[in-house]
Amino acid sequence: MVGHLDHGLWRRLDDACSGVTNLKPRTLLSRAGEPLSESALLLDGMMARYVAQPVGNQNKAMVSIRVPGDFVDLHALPLGHLDHDVSTLTDVTIAIFPHEKLLRIMAESADDARALWRLTMVDAAIHRHWIYRNARLRAVASIADFISEMDMRLRACGAVADGRMPLPLLQTDIADIAGLSTVHVSRVCRDLREAGLCTIADGHTQIHDRERLHRLANFDPAYLYPSGNLSS
Protein backbone atom coordinates (compact mmCIF):
# COMPACT_ATOMS: atom_id res chain seq x y z
CA MET A 1 0.00 0.00 0.00
CA VAL A 2 2.86 2.25 0.93
CA GLY A 3 4.22 1.18 -2.46
CA HIS A 4 2.00 3.87 -3.97
CA LEU A 5 4.00 6.68 -2.34
CA ASP A 6 6.39 8.69 -4.46
CA HIS A 7 10.16 8.55 -4.22
CA GLY A 8 10.63 11.86 -2.47
CA LEU A 9 8.28 10.94 0.35
CA TRP A 10 9.94 7.57 0.58
CA ARG A 11 13.29 9.20 1.22
CA ARG A 12 11.85 11.60 3.76
CA LEU A 13 10.16 8.72 5.58
CA ASP A 14 13.45 6.86 5.57
CA ASP A 15 15.06 9.81 7.35
CA ALA A 16 12.18 10.07 9.82
CA CYS A 17 12.41 6.44 10.89
CA SER A 18 13.75 6.16 14.41
CA GLY A 19 14.36 2.44 14.41
CA VAL A 20 13.31 -1.06 13.51
CA THR A 21 11.93 -3.56 16.03
CA ASN A 22 10.93 -7.20 16.08
CA LEU A 23 7.97 -8.55 18.01
CA LYS A 24 6.87 -12.07 18.87
CA PRO A 25 3.55 -13.54 17.68
CA ARG A 26 0.41 -12.64 19.65
CA THR A 27 2.05 -9.67 21.33
CA LEU A 28 0.11 -6.53 22.21
CA LEU A 29 1.77 -3.50 20.60
CA SER A 30 -0.60 -0.94 22.09
CA ARG A 31 -3.86 -0.79 23.90
CA ALA A 32 -7.13 1.09 23.47
CA GLY A 33 -7.10 4.56 25.01
CA GLU A 34 -3.33 4.72 25.17
CA PRO A 35 -1.82 8.02 24.00
CA LEU A 36 0.65 7.42 21.17
CA SER A 37 3.58 9.53 20.05
CA GLU A 38 4.86 7.28 17.29
CA SER A 39 3.46 5.10 14.55
CA ALA A 40 4.70 1.84 13.07
CA LEU A 41 5.09 0.64 9.50
CA LEU A 42 4.79 -3.12 9.11
CA LEU A 43 7.79 -4.45 7.21
CA ASP A 44 7.27 -8.16 7.68
CA GLY A 45 4.65 -10.44 9.23
CA MET A 46 1.03 -9.69 9.96
CA MET A 47 -0.83 -7.70 12.61
CA ALA A 48 -4.41 -7.08 13.64
CA ARG A 49 -6.54 -4.48 15.39
CA TYR A 50 -9.34 -5.36 17.78
CA VAL A 51 -12.32 -3.66 19.30
CA ALA A 52 -13.06 -5.38 22.59
CA GLN A 53 -16.32 -5.24 24.43
CA PRO A 54 -16.06 -2.84 27.36
CA VAL A 55 -16.53 -5.64 29.88
CA GLY A 56 -14.95 -9.01 29.32
CA ASN A 57 -12.42 -9.64 26.60
CA GLN A 58 -14.63 -12.32 25.11
CA ASN A 59 -16.50 -11.55 21.93
CA LYS A 60 -13.83 -9.24 20.66
CA ALA A 61 -14.12 -8.17 17.04
CA MET A 62 -11.20 -7.86 14.67
CA VAL A 63 -11.62 -4.60 12.78
CA SER A 64 -8.53 -4.58 10.63
CA ILE A 65 -5.70 -6.76 9.48
CA ARG A 66 -2.32 -5.43 8.40
CA VAL A 67 -0.03 -6.83 5.74
CA PRO A 68 3.57 -5.88 4.96
CA GLY A 69 3.76 -2.33 3.62
CA ASP A 70 0.81 -1.09 5.68
CA PHE A 71 1.15 1.52 8.37
CA VAL A 72 -0.19 -0.17 11.49
CA ASP A 73 -1.48 2.79 13.46
CA LEU A 74 -0.92 5.92 11.40
CA HIS A 75 -4.41 7.09 12.35
CA ALA A 76 -3.06 7.74 15.82
CA LEU A 77 -1.08 10.68 14.40
CA PRO A 78 -4.08 13.00 13.93
CA LEU A 79 -6.06 11.37 16.72
CA GLY A 80 -3.36 11.26 19.40
CA HIS A 81 -4.60 8.02 20.84
CA LEU A 82 -6.06 4.67 19.89
CA ASP A 83 -9.64 3.47 20.17
CA HIS A 84 -8.69 -0.21 19.93
CA ASP A 85 -5.99 -2.77 20.65
CA VAL A 86 -3.17 -3.52 18.22
CA SER A 87 -1.50 -6.88 18.30
CA THR A 88 0.79 -9.09 16.24
CA LEU A 89 -0.36 -12.32 14.62
CA THR A 90 3.07 -13.62 13.61
CA ASP A 91 6.67 -12.70 14.21
CA VAL A 92 6.84 -9.18 12.83
CA THR A 93 9.34 -6.50 11.92
CA ILE A 94 8.16 -2.91 12.22
CA ALA A 95 9.74 0.46 11.50
CA ILE A 96 9.01 3.21 14.02
CA PHE A 97 8.18 6.81 13.08
CA PRO A 98 7.96 9.49 15.79
CA HIS A 99 4.88 11.66 15.25
CA GLU A 100 7.02 14.73 15.72
CA LYS A 101 9.01 13.84 12.60
CA LEU A 102 5.94 12.93 10.58
CA LEU A 103 4.44 16.28 11.50
CA ARG A 104 7.56 17.97 10.21
CA ILE A 105 7.17 16.14 6.89
CA MET A 106 3.55 17.33 6.76
CA ALA A 107 4.59 20.90 7.50
CA GLU A 108 7.14 20.90 4.70
CA SER A 109 4.89 19.46 2.01
CA ALA A 110 1.12 19.52 1.69
CA ASP A 111 1.42 16.80 -0.94
CA ASP A 112 3.16 14.53 1.52
CA ALA A 113 0.51 15.33 4.13
CA ARG A 114 -2.16 14.39 1.66
CA ALA A 115 -0.33 11.18 0.73
CA LEU A 116 -0.15 10.07 4.37
CA TRP A 117 -3.76 11.02 4.89
CA ARG A 118 -4.66 8.98 1.83
CA LEU A 119 -3.10 5.87 3.32
CA THR A 120 -5.48 6.08 6.28
CA MET A 121 -8.38 6.70 3.91
CA VAL A 122 -7.76 3.47 2.05
CA ASP A 123 -8.01 1.84 5.45
CA ALA A 124 -11.32 3.58 6.00
CA ALA A 125 -12.60 2.28 2.66
CA ILE A 126 -11.67 -1.22 3.80
CA HIS A 127 -13.48 -0.56 7.08
CA ARG A 128 -16.60 0.31 5.12
CA HIS A 129 -16.33 -2.90 3.20
CA TRP A 130 -16.05 -4.85 6.47
CA ILE A 131 -19.22 -3.15 7.72
CA TYR A 132 -20.97 -4.19 4.53
CA ARG A 133 -19.63 -7.71 4.83
CA ASN A 134 -20.78 -8.18 8.39
CA ALA A 135 -24.13 -6.60 7.67
CA ARG A 136 -25.12 -8.30 4.47
CA LEU A 137 -23.11 -11.43 3.72
CA ARG A 138 -23.93 -14.89 5.01
CA ALA A 139 -21.23 -17.00 6.66
CA VAL A 140 -20.01 -18.70 3.48
CA ALA A 141 -20.05 -15.56 1.34
CA SER A 142 -18.52 -13.59 4.19
CA ILE A 143 -15.49 -15.82 4.52
CA ALA A 144 -15.17 -16.11 0.74
CA ASP A 145 -15.17 -12.31 0.60
CA PHE A 146 -12.53 -12.04 3.30
CA ILE A 147 -10.31 -14.62 1.60
CA SER A 148 -10.70 -12.71 -1.65
CA GLU A 149 -9.65 -9.47 0.01
CA MET A 150 -6.59 -11.04 1.59
CA ASP A 151 -5.72 -12.68 -1.72
CA MET A 152 -5.71 -9.26 -3.42
CA ARG A 153 -3.80 -7.51 -0.68
CA LEU A 154 -1.20 -10.20 -0.14
CA ARG A 155 -0.57 -10.62 -3.85
CA ALA A 156 -0.24 -6.85 -4.15
CA CYS A 157 2.54 -6.85 -1.56
CA GLY A 158 4.25 -9.84 -3.12
CA ALA A 159 3.67 -12.27 -0.27
CA VAL A 160 2.10 -15.05 -2.34
CA ALA A 161 4.40 -17.68 -3.81
CA ASP A 162 2.95 -20.10 -6.37
CA GLY A 163 -0.65 -19.87 -5.25
CA ARG A 164 0.10 -20.54 -1.61
CA MET A 165 -1.02 -17.56 0.44
CA PRO A 166 0.37 -17.11 3.95
CA LEU A 167 -2.69 -16.37 6.08
CA PRO A 168 -1.54 -17.01 9.64
CA LEU A 169 -4.99 -17.10 11.20
CA LEU A 170 -6.63 -19.61 13.50
CA GLN A 171 -10.27 -20.43 12.98
CA THR A 172 -10.78 -18.42 16.17
CA ASP A 173 -9.38 -15.39 14.37
CA ILE A 174 -11.61 -15.88 11.35
CA ALA A 175 -14.53 -16.10 13.78
CA ASP A 176 -13.49 -12.73 15.26
CA ILE A 177 -13.27 -11.26 11.77
CA ALA A 178 -16.57 -12.54 10.42
CA GLY A 179 -18.56 -12.39 13.66
CA LEU A 180 -19.19 -16.13 13.78
CA SER A 181 -18.62 -18.91 16.26
CA THR A 182 -15.50 -20.99 15.81
CA VAL A 183 -17.64 -24.07 15.34
CA HIS A 184 -19.42 -22.50 12.42
CA VAL A 185 -16.16 -21.27 10.91
CA SER A 186 -14.94 -24.85 10.94
CA ARG A 187 -18.01 -25.99 9.02
CA VAL A 188 -17.80 -23.15 6.51
CA CYS A 189 -14.13 -23.89 5.84
CA ARG A 190 -15.05 -27.52 5.16
CA ASP A 191 -17.81 -26.41 2.77
CA LEU A 192 -15.45 -24.09 0.88
CA ARG A 193 -12.92 -26.90 0.64
CA GLU A 194 -15.43 -29.50 -0.51
CA ALA A 195 -16.87 -27.08 -3.06
CA GLY A 196 -13.38 -26.85 -4.57
CA LEU A 197 -13.09 -23.11 -3.90
CA CYS A 198 -10.26 -22.82 -1.41
CA THR A 199 -8.43 -24.68 1.32
CA ILE A 200 -7.74 -22.84 4.56
CA ALA A 201 -5.29 -24.79 6.71
CA ASP A 202 -2.04 -24.56 8.65
CA GLY A 203 -1.81 -20.80 8.39
CA HIS A 204 -1.94 -20.96 4.60
CA THR A 205 -4.74 -20.68 2.09
CA GLN A 206 -4.87 -22.06 -1.43
CA ILE A 207 -7.42 -20.71 -3.83
CA HIS A 208 -8.52 -23.42 -6.23
CA ASP A 209 -11.06 -21.46 -8.26
CA ARG A 210 -10.72 -17.72 -7.90
CA GLU A 211 -13.51 -16.91 -10.30
CA ARG A 212 -16.13 -18.99 -8.52
CA LEU A 213 -14.89 -17.73 -5.17
CA HIS A 214 -15.42 -14.13 -6.29
CA ARG A 215 -18.81 -14.95 -7.74
CA LEU A 216 -19.92 -16.61 -4.52
CA ALA A 217 -19.00 -13.51 -2.50
CA ASN A 218 -20.01 -11.07 -5.22
CA PHE A 219 -16.52 -9.69 -4.79
CA ASP A 220 -15.41 -6.48 -6.48
CA PRO A 221 -11.92 -5.30 -5.45
CA ALA A 222 -12.51 -1.65 -6.43
CA TYR A 223 -12.56 -0.50 -2.80
CA LEU A 224 -8.97 -1.58 -2.32
CA TYR A 225 -7.55 0.78 -4.92
CA PRO A 226 -7.27 4.49 -4.12
CA SER A 227 -7.50 5.74 -7.70
CA GLY A 228 -8.89 3.05 -9.90
CA ASN A 229 -5.27 1.91 -10.12
CA LEU A 230 -5.60 -1.85 -10.40
CA SER A 231 -1.90 -2.63 -10.19
CA SER A 232 -1.40 -6.05 -8.74
Add this chain to the structure above:
Amino acid sequence: MVGHLDHGLWRRLDDACSGVTNLKPRTLLSRAGEPLSESALLLDGMMARYVAQPVGNQNKAMVSIRVPGDFVDLHALPLGHLDHDVSTLTDVTIAIFPHEKLLRIMAESADDARALWRLTMVDAAIHRHWIYRNARLRAVASIADFISEMDMRLRACGAVADGRMPLPLLQTDIADIAGLSTVHVSRVCRDLREAGLCTIADGHTQIHDRERLHRLANFDPAYLYPSGNLSS
Protein backbone atom coordinates in the same frame (compact mmCIF):
# COMPACT_ATOMS: atom_id res chain seq x y z
CA MET B 1 -17.84 17.40 15.37
CA VAL B 2 -16.51 20.32 13.43
CA GLY B 3 -17.20 22.20 16.64
CA HIS B 4 -13.84 20.95 17.86
CA LEU B 5 -11.93 22.99 15.29
CA ASP B 6 -10.15 26.15 16.39
CA HIS B 7 -11.20 29.67 15.49
CA GLY B 8 -8.49 30.34 12.94
CA LEU B 9 -9.33 27.25 10.92
CA TRP B 10 -13.01 28.17 11.17
CA ARG B 11 -12.35 31.49 9.55
CA ARG B 12 -10.19 29.98 6.82
CA LEU B 13 -12.90 27.40 6.08
CA ASP B 14 -15.43 30.20 5.89
CA ASP B 15 -13.31 31.86 3.22
CA ALA B 16 -12.87 28.59 1.36
CA CYS B 17 -16.58 27.88 1.13
CA SER B 18 -17.83 28.28 -2.41
CA GLY B 19 -21.52 28.19 -1.66
CA VAL B 20 -24.45 26.73 0.23
CA THR B 21 -26.98 24.35 -1.33
CA ASN B 22 -30.24 22.71 -0.37
CA LEU B 23 -31.20 19.18 -1.33
CA LYS B 24 -34.47 17.28 -1.12
CA PRO B 25 -34.87 14.10 0.98
CA ARG B 26 -33.66 10.83 -0.52
CA THR B 27 -31.51 12.54 -3.12
CA LEU B 28 -28.23 11.07 -4.31
CA LEU B 29 -25.42 13.59 -3.80
CA SER B 30 -22.69 11.47 -5.36
CA ARG B 31 -22.14 7.95 -6.53
CA ALA B 32 -19.50 5.29 -5.95
CA GLY B 33 -16.50 5.61 -8.24
CA GLU B 34 -17.25 9.20 -9.13
CA PRO B 35 -14.23 11.53 -9.06
CA LEU B 36 -14.83 14.43 -6.67
CA SER B 37 -13.28 17.88 -6.65
CA GLU B 38 -15.22 19.33 -3.73
CA SER B 39 -16.47 18.23 -0.34
CA ALA B 40 -19.59 19.16 1.58
CA LEU B 41 -20.16 20.13 5.20
CA LEU B 42 -23.60 19.24 6.50
CA LEU B 43 -25.22 22.30 8.07
CA ASP B 44 -28.74 21.01 8.59
CA GLY B 45 -30.58 17.71 8.13
CA MET B 46 -29.17 14.23 7.93
CA MET B 47 -27.34 12.21 5.28
CA ALA B 48 -26.10 8.66 4.83
CA ARG B 49 -23.44 6.71 2.96
CA TYR B 50 -24.10 3.31 1.42
CA VAL B 51 -22.07 0.44 0.12
CA ALA B 52 -24.14 -1.35 -2.48
CA GLN B 53 -23.61 -4.88 -3.67
CA PRO B 54 -21.90 -4.84 -7.08
CA VAL B 55 -24.94 -6.40 -8.75
CA GLY B 56 -28.43 -5.40 -7.72
CA ASN B 57 -29.07 -2.46 -5.45
CA GLN B 58 -30.89 -4.71 -2.99
CA ASN B 59 -29.15 -5.61 0.22
CA LYS B 60 -27.30 -2.36 0.40
CA ALA B 61 -25.54 -1.59 3.66
CA MET B 62 -25.46 1.80 5.29
CA VAL B 63 -21.91 2.44 6.42
CA SER B 64 -22.19 5.91 7.90
CA ILE B 65 -24.72 8.46 8.97
CA ARG B 66 -24.03 12.20 9.06
CA VAL B 67 -25.40 14.73 11.51
CA PRO B 68 -25.18 18.53 11.34
CA GLY B 69 -21.60 19.68 11.75
CA ASP B 70 -20.11 16.62 10.05
CA PHE B 71 -18.19 16.79 6.83
CA VAL B 72 -20.09 14.49 4.49
CA ASP B 73 -17.33 13.35 2.16
CA LEU B 74 -14.10 14.93 3.30
CA HIS B 75 -12.34 11.60 2.78
CA ALA B 76 -12.67 12.20 -0.96
CA LEU B 77 -10.07 14.96 -0.64
CA PRO B 78 -7.06 12.65 -0.16
CA LEU B 79 -8.69 9.82 -2.09
CA GLY B 80 -9.91 11.74 -5.13
CA HIS B 81 -13.01 9.62 -5.54
CA LEU B 82 -15.70 7.82 -3.58
CA ASP B 83 -16.04 4.12 -2.88
CA HIS B 84 -19.73 4.39 -1.97
CA ASP B 85 -22.94 6.33 -2.57
CA VAL B 86 -23.85 9.45 -0.61
CA SER B 87 -27.46 10.40 -0.21
CA THR B 88 -29.71 12.64 1.83
CA LEU B 89 -32.22 11.33 4.34
CA THR B 90 -34.08 14.58 4.96
CA ASP B 91 -34.14 18.05 3.51
CA VAL B 92 -30.56 19.21 3.98
CA THR B 93 -28.42 22.29 3.75
CA ILE B 94 -24.77 21.78 2.85
CA ALA B 95 -21.79 24.07 2.44
CA ILE B 96 -19.46 23.28 -0.46
CA PHE B 97 -15.67 23.40 -0.24
CA PRO B 98 -13.56 23.04 -3.41
CA HIS B 99 -10.67 20.65 -2.82
CA GLU B 100 -8.33 23.13 -4.38
CA LYS B 101 -9.05 25.61 -1.59
CA LEU B 102 -8.84 22.97 1.13
CA LEU B 103 -5.45 21.95 -0.24
CA ARG B 104 -4.33 25.54 0.00
CA ILE B 105 -5.36 25.60 3.67
CA MET B 106 -3.37 22.41 4.21
CA ALA B 107 -0.35 23.88 2.46
CA GLU B 108 -0.40 26.96 4.66
CA SER B 109 -0.75 25.19 7.99
CA ALA B 110 0.24 21.68 8.99
CA ASP B 111 -1.92 22.07 12.09
CA ASP B 112 -4.96 22.73 9.94
CA ALA B 113 -4.08 19.75 7.76
CA ARG B 114 -3.90 17.60 10.84
CA ALA B 115 -7.21 18.96 12.13
CA LEU B 116 -8.99 18.08 8.88
CA TRP B 117 -7.34 14.69 8.85
CA ARG B 118 -8.52 14.16 12.43
CA LEU B 119 -12.14 14.72 11.43
CA THR B 120 -11.92 11.80 9.01
CA MET B 121 -10.21 9.71 11.66
CA VAL B 122 -13.10 10.12 14.08
CA ASP B 123 -15.25 8.78 11.26
CA ALA B 124 -12.91 5.83 10.94
CA ALA B 125 -13.24 5.14 14.67
CA ILE B 126 -17.00 5.10 14.21
CA HIS B 127 -16.57 2.74 11.27
CA ARG B 128 -14.64 0.39 13.52
CA HIS B 129 -17.43 0.47 16.05
CA TRP B 130 -19.96 -0.38 13.35
CA ILE B 131 -17.83 -3.36 12.33
CA TYR B 132 -17.83 -4.50 15.95
CA ARG B 133 -21.55 -3.94 16.23
CA ASN B 134 -22.41 -5.95 13.16
CA ALA B 135 -19.98 -8.68 14.10
CA ARG B 136 -20.79 -9.20 17.74
CA LEU B 137 -24.10 -7.70 18.80
CA ARG B 138 -27.45 -9.43 18.50
CA ALA B 139 -30.38 -7.62 16.93
CA VAL B 140 -31.70 -6.04 20.13
CA ALA B 141 -28.30 -4.99 21.45
CA SER B 142 -27.30 -3.82 17.99
CA ILE B 143 -30.20 -1.42 17.62
CA ALA B 144 -29.83 -0.29 21.22
CA ASP B 145 -26.18 0.46 20.49
CA PHE B 146 -27.04 2.39 17.36
CA ILE B 147 -29.69 4.43 19.16
CA SER B 148 -27.17 5.16 21.90
CA GLU B 149 -24.63 6.39 19.37
CA MET B 150 -27.14 8.65 17.65
CA ASP B 151 -28.28 9.94 21.02
CA MET B 152 -24.72 10.98 21.86
CA ARG B 153 -23.99 12.50 18.47
CA LEU B 154 -27.26 14.35 18.09
CA ARG B 155 -27.12 15.72 21.61
CA ALA B 156 -23.53 16.81 20.95
CA CYS B 157 -24.66 18.88 17.97
CA GLY B 158 -27.63 20.30 19.83
CA ALA B 159 -30.35 18.64 17.79
CA VAL B 160 -32.24 17.10 20.70
CA ALA B 161 -35.02 19.15 22.28
CA ASP B 162 -36.53 17.91 25.55
CA GLY B 163 -35.69 14.25 25.13
CA ARG B 164 -37.18 14.00 21.67
CA MET B 165 -34.45 13.01 19.22
CA PRO B 166 -34.99 13.60 15.49
CA LEU B 167 -33.98 10.34 13.87
CA PRO B 168 -35.51 10.49 10.40
CA LEU B 169 -35.09 6.81 9.59
CA LEU B 170 -37.53 4.26 8.28
CA GLN B 171 -37.38 0.74 9.63
CA THR B 172 -35.93 -0.12 6.23
CA ASP B 173 -33.01 2.21 6.99
CA ILE B 174 -32.42 0.67 10.40
CA ALA B 175 -32.41 -2.71 8.67
CA ASP B 176 -29.70 -1.44 6.29
CA ILE B 177 -27.70 -0.15 9.24
CA ALA B 178 -27.91 -3.22 11.44
CA GLY B 179 -27.89 -5.84 8.70
CA LEU B 180 -31.35 -7.17 9.56
CA SER B 181 -34.60 -7.70 7.70
CA THR B 182 -37.24 -5.01 8.05
CA VAL B 183 -39.59 -7.53 9.60
CA HIS B 184 -37.14 -8.26 12.36
CA VAL B 185 -36.44 -4.57 12.91
CA SER B 186 -40.14 -4.08 13.49
CA ARG B 187 -40.16 -6.78 16.15
CA VAL B 188 -37.03 -5.46 17.86
CA CYS B 189 -38.47 -1.93 17.98
CA ARG B 190 -41.57 -3.34 19.64
CA ASP B 191 -39.43 -5.21 22.17
CA LEU B 192 -37.42 -2.08 22.99
CA ARG B 193 -40.63 -0.12 23.41
CA GLU B 194 -42.32 -2.75 25.57
CA ALA B 195 -39.21 -3.08 27.72
CA GLY B 196 -39.51 0.65 28.44
CA LEU B 197 -36.13 1.47 26.91
CA CYS B 198 -36.97 3.65 23.92
CA THR B 199 -39.68 4.41 21.41
CA ILE B 200 -38.70 4.66 17.75
CA ALA B 201 -41.51 6.13 15.69
CA ASP B 202 -42.41 8.83 13.19
CA GLY B 203 -38.83 9.82 12.53
CA HIS B 204 -38.24 10.53 16.20
CA THR B 205 -36.87 8.49 19.05
CA GLN B 206 -37.50 8.93 22.74
CA ILE B 207 -35.16 7.31 25.19
CA HIS B 208 -37.05 6.32 28.33
CA ASP B 209 -34.23 4.73 30.30
CA ARG B 210 -30.79 5.66 29.01
CA GLU B 211 -28.93 3.72 31.64
CA ARG B 212 -30.66 0.42 30.93
CA LEU B 213 -30.34 1.06 27.20
CA HIS B 214 -26.59 1.48 27.54
CA ARG B 215 -26.32 -1.60 29.75
CA LEU B 216 -28.23 -3.70 27.26
CA ALA B 217 -25.86 -2.72 24.45
CA ASN B 218 -22.80 -2.59 26.68
CA PHE B 219 -22.37 0.90 25.29
CA ASP B 220 -19.23 2.95 25.94
CA PRO B 221 -19.11 6.26 24.05
CA ALA B 222 -15.31 6.59 24.25
CA TYR B 223 -14.86 5.92 20.52
CA LEU B 224 -16.82 9.05 19.64
CA TYR B 225 -14.40 11.42 21.31
CA PRO B 226 -11.08 12.20 19.64
CA SER B 227 -9.18 13.06 22.80
CA GLY B 228 -11.07 11.78 25.78
CA ASN B 229 -12.88 15.08 25.50
CA LEU B 230 -16.38 14.23 26.72
CA SER B 231 -17.98 17.55 25.92
CA SER B 232 -21.65 17.05 25.19
Add this chain to the structure above:
DNA sequence: CGGAGCGTTGAGCAACGTCAAAAGACGTGG
Protein backbone atom coordinates in the same frame (compact mmCIF):
# COMPACT_ATOMS: atom_id res chain seq x y z
C1' DC C 1 -62.14 5.84 -4.09
C1' DG C 2 -57.86 3.51 -5.19
C1' DG C 3 -53.00 2.92 -4.83
C1' DA C 4 -48.45 3.27 -2.80
C1' DG C 5 -45.55 3.14 1.07
C1' DC C 6 -44.84 1.77 5.72
C1' DG C 7 -45.44 -0.94 9.87
C1' DT C 8 -47.18 -5.13 12.13
C1' DT C 9 -48.19 -9.94 12.85
C1' DG C 10 -48.10 -15.03 12.20
C1' DA C 11 -46.28 -19.44 10.45
C1' DG C 12 -42.64 -22.10 8.87
C1' DC C 13 -37.89 -22.65 7.89
C1' DA C 14 -32.83 -21.90 7.32
C1' DA C 15 -28.77 -20.24 9.45
C1' DC C 16 -26.11 -20.06 13.18
C1' DG C 17 -24.94 -20.61 18.24
C1' DT C 18 -24.14 -23.57 22.28
C1' DC C 19 -22.79 -27.59 24.52
C1' DA C 20 -20.28 -31.64 24.60
C1' DA C 21 -17.09 -35.04 23.14
C1' DA C 22 -13.16 -36.61 20.77
C1' DA C 23 -9.05 -36.66 17.93
C1' DG C 24 -4.70 -34.84 16.16
C1' DA C 25 -0.64 -31.73 16.71
C1' DC C 26 2.62 -29.96 19.60
C1' DG C 27 5.59 -29.00 23.36
C1' DT C 28 7.22 -30.08 28.08
C1' DG C 29 8.98 -32.54 31.68
C1' DG C 30 10.13 -36.99 33.54
Add this chain to the structure above:
DNA sequence: CCACGTCTTTTGACGTTGCTCAACGCTCCG
Protein backbone atom coordinates in the same frame (compact mmCIF):
# COMPACT_ATOMS: atom_id res chain seq x y z
C1' DC D 1 11.40 -42.44 24.79
C1' DC D 2 6.86 -41.85 26.88
C1' DA D 3 3.12 -39.47 29.53
C1' DC D 4 0.73 -35.52 29.94
C1' DG D 5 -1.49 -31.12 29.14
C1' DT D 6 -2.74 -27.58 26.02
C1' DC D 7 -4.29 -25.84 21.81
C1' DT D 8 -6.77 -26.43 17.64
C1' DT D 9 -10.00 -28.57 14.72
C1' DT D 10 -13.86 -31.49 13.83
C1' DT D 11 -18.37 -33.57 14.44
C1' DG D 12 -23.09 -34.37 16.36
C1' DA D 13 -27.28 -32.98 18.74
C1' DC D 14 -30.18 -29.51 19.89
C1' DG D 15 -31.88 -24.79 20.79
C1' DT D 16 -32.27 -19.97 19.30
C1' DT D 17 -32.16 -16.18 16.26
C1' DG D 18 -33.52 -14.09 12.47
C1' DC D 19 -35.22 -14.62 7.47
C1' DT D 20 -38.95 -15.43 4.08
C1' DC D 21 -43.45 -15.42 2.61
C1' DA D 22 -47.90 -13.82 3.09
C1' DA D 23 -51.59 -11.21 4.75
C1' DC D 24 -53.52 -7.11 6.72
C1' DG D 25 -54.08 -2.38 8.58
C1' DC D 26 -52.84 2.32 8.47
C1' DT D 27 -51.81 6.82 6.48
C1' DC D 28 -51.07 9.80 2.98
C1' DC D 29 -52.02 11.48 -1.49
C1' DG D 30 -53.79 11.81 -5.96
